């Protein structure tokens with residue numbers, strides 16, 4: 001079956017948070033997609049709705065088997081169903097874990113620039129963010145781990161947790177197996193629990209596939225909680241469903257307590273059948289989606305190269321989010337983003353949201369029908385041409 005990614009959806013009419021904008025504005029922002037999910041997934045939802053009785057639900061054996069089979073077939077990665085726990089989303093699981101596995105005043109380590117919502121989970125619970133800056137190479141526009149600094153911060157006696165984003169948001173970087181192993185082994189040496197957020201793991205567009213952290217050898221996964229979800233993969237963010245995968249039985253028992261204590265372990269009426277349908281029947285849709293988004297990415301890369309030589313695309317291979325170096329134009333991406341919006345109605349995320357060196361970057365979501373991406377690029381080119389005159 002050939003799926004349609006070209007039809008423009010009217011998401012203003014459906015309470016989309018991203019589209020709470022003025023008429024005529026184009027938001028290439030929040031990480032969800034402007035495509036309909038697979039028909040097989042919608043059919044499973046409809047079947048459930050037609051049943052009409054919506055009492056309490058719990059995750060089933062079939063649910064965990066669907067997760068395990070997906071990771072085996074898509075990523076050649078093995079997870080036992082016993083290692084898995086349902087949770088109501090990556091952020092809820094993360095927030096519960098921060099509360100349960102650390103104390104007020106502890107440090108939670110992450111590598112900046114980094115997905116912004118995590119900061120709320122940490123700071124709102126009275127913990128400190130401790131950040132290791134990824135080293136940016138201005139010639140190749142790539143980042144590298146500052147290993148010396150990372151170990152120093154892992155060794156800090158107040159650091160009890162580390163959050164890893166695999167693949168990384170906002171750079172789209174896919175950590176290699178060696179890098180993951182090195183991070184996990186350093187964390188283990190210093191007694192730090194690692195939460196690996198793999199919500200973008202199914203969205204590697206080119207190059208080597210990502211490595212699910214739970215698939216690393218046993219001795220590296222003793223301190224590891226991996227969080228996976230159909231949320232980004234199949235455009236199901238509002239389903240509020242994710243799976244924690246914890247190979248170590250002692251840590252698993254503690255994770256179990258965390259998600260139950262903070263009430264993030266019970267599925268809503270659609271979470272179980274929808275996730276099963278996605279993992280059992282969604283592969284073909286996902287592969288076509290990735291081809292389409294890769295096409296968008298090639299289009300944007302070509303457009304920027306030809307028309308906007310001031311901008312540099314950071315060469316990530318995963319996610320539908322592009323991280324673009326705008327430092328030749330401005331060292332204040334919030335101001336730049338405000339100008340772009342005012343000048344053309346194009347809304348993008350300023351890199352300042354993601355801390356680190358984000359003031360010299362913008363983030364653009366390209367999971368849209370091609371016509372909207374073309375519209376976005378035209379607006380971007382106009383804004384960049386007008387920008388110097390705005391100063």
Ligand SMILES: Cc1ncc(COP(=O)(O)O)c(C=O)c1O
Nearest residue numbers: 031089090091092115169199231
């Ligand atoms: C890296 C990352 N983690 C988590 C989330 C949100 O996860 P959830 O909706 O399951 O809480 C996002 C959404 O943008 C994300 O990019």
